[in-house]
Amino acid sequence: MVTSSILVLFLLGLTAAAVLAAASKVLHVEEDPRIAEVEGCFPGANCGGCGYPGCNAAAGAIVKGEAAPEICVAGGPEIAENIASIMGLEATFKEPKVANNICTGGSRANLLFDYEGVEDCRAEALLYGGEKSCGLGCLGLGSCVKVCGFDAIRLNEEGVPVVDMNACVSCGKCAEVCPTGAIRVSGMTMDLLHLNKIDDCLAPCMQKCPAQIDVRTYINQMKNGDMRGALLTMKERNPLPLAVGRLCPAPCETICRRNIADDGVAIHTLHRFVADWEMNSGNRVNLNCNPPSGHKVAIIGGGPAGLSAAYFLRRIGHEPVIFEKREEIGGMMKGIIPEYRLPSKVVDWEVQTILDLGVEVQNGVEFGKDITFETLERDGYEAVFIATGAWKVPALELENADAEGVMDAVTFLEEVGKSINDLKGKKVVVIGDTNTAMDVVRSGARLGCDVTSLVGCIQRKMSANKNEVKRASELGSELLFLTKPSRFIAENGKVTGVEYIEVQYKDPKKALGEPLPVEGTEQTIDADLIVIATDRVPDMTPFMNAEGEIPFKLNKKTGGIDCDKTSMQTSVPSVFVGGELHTGRSIIIQAVADGRMAARGIHHFITDGAIPEPVNPQLRVIPESILKNMDVTYTIPRINVPEITVEERRSTFKEEVKGSIVYEAARKEGSRCLRCGLTCYDAEAGAEYAQDSDVQKFSELGKE
Amino acid sequence: MEYFLLFISAIFINNIVLVQYLGACPFMGTSKSTDVALGMGGAVIFVTLMATAITWPLHQFILIPYGIEYLQTIVFILVIASLVQFVEMFLKKVIPPLYKSLGLFLPLITTNCAVLGVAIMVQRNEYSFLKSMMYGLASGIGFLIALVIISSIRERLDVAPVPHVFRGVPIALITAGVMSLIFFAFKGMVA
Numbered sequence: 001m002v003t004s005s006i007l008v009l010f011l012l013g014l015t016a017a018a019v020l021a022a023a024s025k026v027l028h029v030e031e032d033p034r035i036a037e038v039e040g041c042f043p044g045a046n047c048g049g050c051g052y053p054g055c056n057a058a059a060g061a062i063v064k065g066e067a068a069p070e071i072c073v074a075g076g077p078e079i080a081e082n083i084a085s086i087m088g089l090e091a092t093f094k095e096p097k098v099a100n101n102i103c104t105g106g107s108r109a110n111l112l113f114d115y116e117g118v119e120d121c122r123a124e125a126l127l128y129g130g131e132k133s134c135g136l137g138c139l140g141l142g143s144c145v146k147v148c149g150f151d152a153i154r155l156n157e158e159g160v161p162v163v164d165m166n167a168c169v170s171c172g173k174c175a176e177v178c179p180t181g182a183i184r185v186s187g188m189t190m191d192l193l194h195l196n197k198i199d200d201c202l203a204p205c206m207q208k209c210p211a212q213i214d215v216r217t218y219i220n221q222m223k224n225g226d227m228r229g230a231l232l233t234m235k236e237r238n239p240l241p242l243a244v245g246r247l248c249p250a251p252c253e254t255i256c257r258r259n260i261a262d263d264g265v266a267i268h269t270l271h272r273f274v275a276d277w278e279m280n281s282g283n284r285v286n287l288n289c290n291p292p293s294g295h296k297v298a299i300i301g302g303g304p305a306g307l308s309a310a311y312f313l314r315r316i317g318h319e320p321v322i323f324e325k326r327e328e329i330g331g332m333m334k335g336i337i338p339e340y341r342l343p344s345k346v347v348d349w350e351v352q353t354i355l356d357l358g359v360e361v362q363n364g365v366e367f368g369k370d371i372t373f374e375t376l377e378r379d380g381y382e383a384v385f386i387a388t389g390a391w392k393v394p395a396l397e398l399e400n401a402d403a404e405g406v407m408d409a410v411t412f413l414e415e416v417g418k419s420i421n422d423l424k425g426k427k428v429v430v431i432g433d434t435n436t437a438m439d440v441v442r443s444g445a446r447l448g449c450d451v452t453s454l455v456g457c458i459q460r461k462m463s464a465n466k467n468e469v470k471r472a473s474e475l476g477s478e479l480l481f482l483t484k485p486s487r488f489i490a491e492n493g494k495v496t497g498v499e500y501i502e503v504q505y506k507d508p509k510k511a512l513g514e515p516l517p518v519e520g521t522e523q524t525i526d527a528d529l530i531v532i533a534t535d536r537v538p539d540m541t542p543f544m545n546a547e548g549e550i551p552f553k554l555n556k557k558t559g560g561i562d563c564d565k566t567s568m569q570t571s572v573p574s575v576f577v578g579g580e581l582h583t584g585r586s587i588i589i590q591a592v593a594d595g596r597m598a599a600r601g602i603h604h605f606i607t608d609g610a611i612p613e614p615v616n617p618q619l620r621v622i623p624e625s626i627l628k629n630m631d632v633t634y635t636i637p638r639i640n641v642p643e644i645t646v647e648e649r650r651s652t653f654k655e656e657v658k659g660s661i662v663y664e665a666a667r668k669e670g671s672r673c674l675r676c677g678l679t680c681y682d683a684e685a686g687a688e689y690a691q692d693s694d695v696q697k698f699s700e701l702g703k704e
Numbered sequence: 705m706e707y708f709l710l711f712i713s714a715i716f717i718n719n720i721v722l723v724q725y726l727g728a729c730p731f732m733g734t735s736k737s738t739d740v741a742l743g744m745g746g747a748v749i750f751v752t753l754m755a756t757a758i759t760w761p762l763h764q765f766i767l768i769p770y771g772i773e774y775l776q777t778i779v780f781i782l783v784i785a786s787l788v789q790f791v792e793m794f795l796k797k798v799i800p801p802l803y804k805s806l807g808l809f810l811p812l813i814t815t816n817c818a819v820l821g822v823a824i825m826v827q828r829n830e831y832s833f834l835k836s837m838m839y840g841l842a843s844g845i846g847f848l849i850a851l852v853i854i855s856s857i858r859e860r861l862d863v864a865p866v867p868h869v870f871r872g873v874p875i876a877l878i879t880a881g882v883m884s885l886i887f888f889a890f891k892g893m894v895a
Contacts, residue, residue: 024793
């Protein structure tokens with residue numbers, strides 16, 4: 001029996017071995033040896049981030065030519081180069097991506113969900129289909145942490161996921177398991193060009209800001225002492241934080257939810273504080289740029305819109321060249337906006353930051369004369385962004401409008417400090433209700449003249465912002481509201497006065513429509529100089545062809561070039577437009593926003609050939625985010641920004657009216673920010689200052 | 705009727721995992737997600753059928769005539785291991801998509817005692833070849849059902865508020881125990 005047992009086992013083993021040997025010969029699958037070689041290059045994470053089930057499958061796809069050598073998300077450029085050398089290819093640049101958490105909600109978002117005992121967002125979605133009142137709130141129980149194979153996510157003390165940018169390989173697993181969409185995987189291009197969507201978690205300030213700046217994040221970063229992070233957050237949307245921090249009328253502050261409780265957060269002041277921090281440190285924060293893509297873009301005009309477009313295009317890897325007519329770039333920021341509002345050294349610093357990225361500038365080049373669309377196309381520019389601004393002040397059709405002593409506001413402001421240095425004892429009349437008019441009034445008053453301003457409406461209806469009007473009045477200039485010039489008086493071709501007439505609305509209470517002249521109210525004032533500042537419009541002559549026609553569709557309302565609202569593409573596909581050339585007279589942040597949107601349009605146009613329509617874009621303030629009642633615990637007084645005295649203002653042009661604030665004050669102001677989401681907010685904001693004597697609980701206010 | 709009862713009893717009353725406690729290792733190891741459980745279950749059905757088809761004649765026509773039934777276990781292990789290797793090679797060559805979708809499960813089955821258990825049990829119960837095949841198929845389905853049930857429970861357990869010390873395998877074993885008790889309730893359904 002022993003013999004038969006051994007024999008049977010031996011024969012059975014032999015048969016099995018023979019069958020397997022024969023099978024391996026017959027059923028042998030020829031595998032390209034490069035697959036093993038390529039697989040050997042991978043870090044072996046088997047994460048599936050590349051879209052293939054594992055590293056072997058990805059290697060197979062590369063060898064078959066179905067995937068690129070840089071497909072591995074866990075490997076860096078070195079690995080891509082190794083793979084490319086095996087395949088005899090060249091590794092192209094692949095922009096690194098990382099996961100990031102967009103929700104700072106933590107436990108407060110938890111309140112918006114109905115869990116019925118289930119403690120995890122994924123379980124909630126599995127059991128109840130994920131029907132929630134907030135589509136974005138992070139619950140902080142960490143499905144993303146569990147699924148991350150690279151230890152790149154942890155929960156912080158507030159229970160909100162924090163991504164380690166260095167460890168994240170953008171495999172996308174965290175974003176996959178997150179049913180609320182609070183974690184996203186994105187790269188620099190996507191981040192810089194992302195346009196607000198109505199399903200993003202948007203605080204009202206972010207909705208109102210034309211540039212879509214992530215206000216709550218930079219305030220929070222600043223508050224936590226991460227000044228570099230705060231600056232980078234701002235620079236994701238705004239390449240000109242110093243100028244915007246000084247010039248922006250801050251529409252974000254008017255919609256700030258804190259206004260319901262006490263005073264809105266001084267966002268504008270904090271914006272400037274963060275921007276100043278970089279300039280005062282003397283060192284520029286390093287900005288990442290993709291390597292040159294070989295796509296050349298011409299930018300006509302070096303103002304805020306042109307600079308903004310150049311900045312975003314360069315950062316995402318394209319090669320913009322700015323063509324500027326003047327000898328200096330910066331547009332109106334340089335030489336027109338007075339020094340006391342925006343010092344020239346500040347503009348220089350800001351512009352240099354953008355130029356340092358590798359943006360080329362050609363000064364003294366005038367569009368229409370030195371370059372045209374044809375020459376630019378011939379020189380290899382794939383797209384053109386025109387942002388020549390609105391520099392022309394329309395002449396008034398009044399008697400003696402061309403007399404000596406009548407000038408436009410732009411020329412006046414440009415000449416201040418050059419040919420206009422002293423106006424002592426002179427009488428100056430400014431006509432208009434614009435911010436430019438207020439600049440003229442303020443500059444005139446500082447030069448010692450007697451300034452009278454004719455404003456054709458009531459103060460509430462002025463296009464100048466309230467603060468500018470206040471500053472103009474502080475210097476003692478006289479603002480004559482509801483007045484309109486009827487003729488200029490001149491002697492020997494030189495202006496000596498203005499005759500004006502009072503105007504009134506049809507219904508003075510409602511103040512609607514254009515005010516009409518009131519018969520018999522004509523009066524005269526003496527004037528040595530009349531400055532027209534009624535409006536500024538784009539100069540379209542450079543764009544006219546030989547027949548005097550403009551090849552673009554024009555915007556009837558603004559007089560500028562019409563374009564698509566989100567891509568800034570004009571009726572000529574390779575030409576994009578932005579800034580005041582498109583919007584007419586506007587605010588700086590609008591120009592910055594236009595520059596970014598144009599950069600997005602140009603990027604898609606030159607890389608894909610077509611510009612995708614943004615999905616669910618946020619074009620106006622989302623009604624649900626406007627809350628009527630707020631349950632905020634602490635009231636903290638809004639920051640007071642130091643200013644130089646009115647007397648000091650009269651004697652200097654060089655010093656800014658508004659001073660800078662100290663870090664502790666900025667931090668306290670930052671603590672007033674409610675870190676709003678779309679519908680949520682931090683009711684306990686400012687709790688860390690609860691012990692301060694000027695901080696009180698709203699609940700205790702009435703008891704005193 | 706006889707075949708139907710054999711089929712039902714192999715699936716529910718004598719469930720290979722929950723009643724006979726065979727294949728508990730892959731039952732725990734591959735039941736973390738339903739997708740994986742389905743793949744493993746499918747592969748087990750396939751191999752069980754193949755193994756039964758080969759080991760039955762081997763036992764009947766070689767081991768019994770030579771009186772060496774005591775070699776049953778070692779012979780069956782050898783046959784099943786070789787069979788799995790062969791199936792793996794065959795699928796890789798002939799049906800690559802199926803090979804890819806089965807992936808790691810085929811080699812895992814080599815060490816799956818449920819397959820060996822079925823091969824041995826059909827001999828113990830002295831089933832005919834057809835009955836053996838029916839039993840093999842039903843046992844495989846029973847394994848699949850048990851695996852899918854526990855995997856869907858475990859997916860939810862993963863995100864449920866389980867006390868920390870019980871998380872993972874402990875709670876899975878407790879769940880398997882409870883499931884086993886539930887399957888014992890089928891006892892007596894068939895006389």
